[in-house]
Amino acid sequence: MQIFLAELIGHNQALLRGSEAHHCTRVLRHRAGDVIHCIDGRGNKYVGTIERVEKEEVLLRLDEREREWGEKSCHICLGVSPLRLKDRFEWLVEKAVELGVNEIVPVVCARTFPHRGKWKPARLENILLTATKQCKRSRIPQLHPPLSLPDFLQRQPAALALMGYCEAPTSLKQVLKQAPEAPASVVVLIGPEGDFSQEEVAKAQAAGYRPVHFGPGRLRTETAVAFLLSVLKWEWGY
Numbered sequence: 001m002q003i004f005l006a007e008l009i010g011h012n013q014a015l016l017r018g019s020e021a022h023h024c025t026r027v028l029r030h031r032a033g034d035v036i037h038c039i040d041g042r043g044n045k046y047v048g049t050i051e052r053v054e055k056e057e058v059l060l061r062l063d064e065r066e067r068e069w070g071e072k073s074c075h076i077c078l079g080v081s082p083l084r085l086k087d088r089f090e091w092l093v094e095k096a097v098e099l100g101v102n103e104i105v106p107v108v109c110a111r112t113f114p115h116r117g118k119w120k121p122a123r124l125e126n127i128l129l130t131a132t133k134q135c136k137r138s139r140i141p142q143l144h145p146p147l148s149l150p151d152f153l154q155r156q157p158a159a160l161a162l163m164g165y166c167e168a169p170t171s172l173k174q175v176l177k178q179a180p181e182a183p184a185s186v187v188v189l190i191g192p193e194g195d196f197s198q199e200e201v202a203k204a205q206a207a208g209y210r211p212v213h214f215g216p217g218r219l220r221t222e223t224a225v226a227f228l229l230s231v232l233k234w235e236w237g238y
Contacts, residue, residue, distance in 0.1 A: 001136070005041055017057055021058045072182070080105070176235050
C-alpha cells in the first residue's frame with residue numbers, strides 16, 4: 001500500500017502538493033478516478049478518489065476515514081543526547097519513528113559532544129514523514145528543539161519514566177516484569193556515549209526516573225535507542 005500525505009481543504013476533500021503530488025502522478029502514474037490511500041499526519045488515514053490532476057496539485061475526494069490508524073494507546077516520548085555525526089542522528093530519528101515514538105527531544109547532557117554540522121530542519125521533517133508512511137502510521141511524531149537535561153526533567157511526568165544507565169543496579173527486564181501491560185505514557189531517556197554523570201542520574205531519580213541497564217555490554221547511543229524501543233514493542237505487543 002502506497003501512502004501519501006494529504007492536506008485537508010474541506011469536509012471530504014484534500015490536496016496532495018509538491019513532492020507528494022509529483023510522486024503520485026509522475027512516478028506512480030495515477031490519474032483521475034484512481035483510488036489511493038493517504039494520511040493527514042495528525043492521526044487519520046483516508047481512502048480517496050482522485051478528482052483532478054494539476055501540475056503541482058492533486059485534488060482528492062475522501063471516501064473513508066480511519067482514526068488513529070497504525071497508532072497505539074501508549075504515548076512514548078524519547079529524550080536522547082544529540083550525536084556528534086548528523087547522519088547517525090538522522091538514522092536514530094528514522095528508527096525511533098518506525099519503532100513507535102510519538103515525540104523526540106534532543107537532550108543536552110554534561111558529556112554530550114557538539115555535533116558536527118547543523119541539522120537541516122527540512123531534511124529531518126522529510127525523514128519523519130517518510131518513516132511514518134513506511135511503517136504505516138497516521139500521526140507524524142514531533143521533533144522538539146534541544147533542551148538541557150534539567151529543563152527536560154521538568155517536563156510533565158509519564159506513567160513510566162526509564163533512564164538508560166550502564167551502572168544501574170536494575171535491568172530493563174526486571175522493570176518490565178513489573179509492568180506487563182503498556183502504561184498510558186512512557187518517557188525513555190538515553191544519554192551520550194560517555195553516559196550520564198552520577199549527578200545527572202541523581203537528578204533524574206529525584207524527578208521520578210528509574211535507571212536501568214541493558215545487560216553487561218555497552219551500546220552506542222543510537223543502538224541503545226533502537227534496542228530499548230524494540231524491547232518495549234516486543235513486550236507490549238504493539
